[in-house]
Amino acid sequence: MSSRRGLFGDAGPWLIVGIAAAALVLSAVTWLGGTLGAAMAGDGWAPPPFAGSTFRALLAEGPGAVWPTTSPIAVFIGIAVVLANTVVGAVFLVRAVIRMTSKPKALAGRKELEALCPKGITDRARSLRPSLKGQKTLDPDETGNLLGDLDPSGPELRSSFEDVELDLMAPRAGKSTGIAIPRVLRARGCVLLTSNKNDVYAVTRAERAKVGRVWTFDPQGIVHAPREMWWDMLAECQTIEGARRLAGHFMASINDDASKQDFWISAAQNTLTALFHAAAKGGASVLDVLAWLADPADRTPVDLLREADMPALAGQLQGTIRGAVETRDGIYETARQSASCLLDPRISAWVLPDLDRPQFIPSEHVLGKDTLYLLSKDGGGSAAGVVAGIADATMRAGVIAAERMGGRLDPPMTAVLDEAANVCRISDLPDLYSHFGSRGINVVTLLQSYRQGSRVWGEAGMDALWSAATIKLLGAGLDDADFVDKIARLVGQHDVRTVSVSRSKDGSSRTYSDRQEQALPADKIRALPKGTALLLATGVRPALIKLRPWYKEPNAGPISAAAKQEADAITQRAAALALSTGRNSDG
Template identity: 60%
Template sequence: MLLAAALDGRPITDIMQWLAFPANRTPLDILRDHGHTAVAAQLKGTVEGPPETRDGIFETARQYAAALLNTEIAAWVTPQEAIAEFKPSEFVDSTDTLYLLSKDGGGGASALIAACADSVMRAATARAERTSGRLDPPMLAILDEAGNVCKISDLPQLYSHLGSRGIIPITILQSYRQGQQVWGDAGMDSMWSAATVKVVGPGIDDPDFADKLSRMVGDHDVESTSVSHSESGKSTSVSMRQERILAADAIRALPKGTALCFATGMRVAGLDMKPWYLQPGANEISTDSERASKAITQRAVAKTASAQGDFEVAA
């Protein structure tokens, strides 16, 4: 349906109408008119298939596209005369910075955020392939709250080659288990293995993951001295045994402001983190943050007042 809308120059919001009525033949006709008969046949098979299967597929699609029901969100992905269109292929040729903000849960646009972030990284990959094979300067993709608002399904697969294209992804998760919930055990393990630098902060409450980290930190030799007494006198013996450098319970008890760094080709390092508010320019950041917070509050209050006005009883 996305392909049909693009081929016919229709806004993405038309897809919601097609999803609401699976029997609507408009996308089928568009695909056939543009020569995409195989895709049209696939869509027809889905629409005319068993009702249980069809309804499940369409309901899943409706959930992903639910953000388009919000007119304010839909406006950002609908062509506007007074607003320039964002084109990922042009963005990757610039030195601009793109900020994508959303929230998880009802009313959020996390699916659109993930789609936009994914399209930018793919455009950057294509740009790198057309040149020397790597972006210069590199592109930094910071995916904060990736498990909530930026669920790119094939992110583990992208991790295996993004670095070689000059695209540096930084994925920030609440926990290792959160990544498993989003990408599965195999996907999270693949992404963990492909990442050349892993930073783990305090608050690890997963015993299995804490034990895994403990094994990765490694063991060290500990000297053990034993003394025995007999009729002939006292004898002392020294033996060596191996012991975990950092036990799982010690990892769980990491103090705030510290972290463990696992980098390829290096032994594990302990880090003392420096808070942003102790960095140069912290005052400027605080001022900007306060101004942005006030603006968000004002918009939320205005939206609430408008919604309440819609339900006032006429005199």
């Protein structure tokens, strides 16, 4: 014997069910729409029986058989209105179902992210910030740092004020518009921002000026701001530790890998440490340090160290000076290269005492709501060493202030280290990261890739930075295959059910089996759309979020207008400078 399969095969039963459901929905729409039309026409709400006889009469005799006192036009209008709303609702429902089912099961949902949701983050903020106690309602920005909205439909997620963040995104993937600018605009305490571009400054300066003083450190003319401040660089060198840290920032500006310090780098850093400390103790200036570097035979720094009762450091410096000429000159030349940016009077003027301009004092900055913009170009001649020095001094001042407050800054300090690998190479940043978080210093380090960080801090240093960051955002354009594959493994796998259908002369049968596959393969991570990011929070499965660009927020209009004015002012200052430079060169 042989058996014949139906016309539609295995789909036949489902097709019958679908036709029946469609007929039921169409009947309900007609019944409800006609009744609504009659009510709108003034005949009151008098629905006919929801029965087959009603619909047969409607099909055979028209609307007058069911709603005899109502104009057929009113009935048809009512049906059209209900049908349109039903279609729209069905479309939204289908899209919602597709979004929910398309999200990989291995990614975290709202329940797992409760600690980052509004209620959880508010409770956390009250426990971290004594100043919030007693306040019944809190502004969301008082509770944590906005990360974005959980994909696909929220809620908004925030990190706490003891989290520290590392964000990896390709250029033009939303680092500035979705992270740096919103963090500066929403900050409740003092702000520190490093950058090599003028976009964040242009958008945020006017808003930050409303809450506190704006300090702009712009020695290389990124925004062509007039010099209205100076920073006592040598004040940080009153201790050997401070002098060594400052020397390390300058050496990092010429060393592509902090983990690979050869003899010349280490020896030059020791020499620069001694010279900085001698200048600080002896009341000398940055210009004196440059003179000592130019003349290795000058014994002045050795004498100043001895007068400051630092015989060991004086002896070490003297040993370098009296060493073999080739070795001494190599050490001094390396030190000169690291501090070469200070030879430019346009840069050194920002770190020399100036009685006509206010002095930026890090210990005072961290106690208020002022904003410090640290701007520098990339490449040769950049002021990256100075920028790293003032950024490091400010964050360390925040640590000291937090210890005096009982443990944490309140309100917390926001430090956005944009282009950190280019303009703010703090060599031991990975070691300090978790310590900053425990002191209420919210550090956000923005890098273009994992490999970029490895070139600055070495593989071990970048691994330490990655591990110390309690919040990590991975955005669009990550092209490092090994790193992206590592992230795919961290996201994990999920079960996928497959169906196998076998057919024979006796009919067909289905076999179900489960297999595991990566929730987010490497190619999907690389192809994340602009404006989205993969969130990796400590103790929680990864989640997809949508960033919240500043220009899509409700208050974007006034901010955008102020940003345009600031951008125009930057252009005018640049044009005026170019004109002045041209006249001087002609003269």
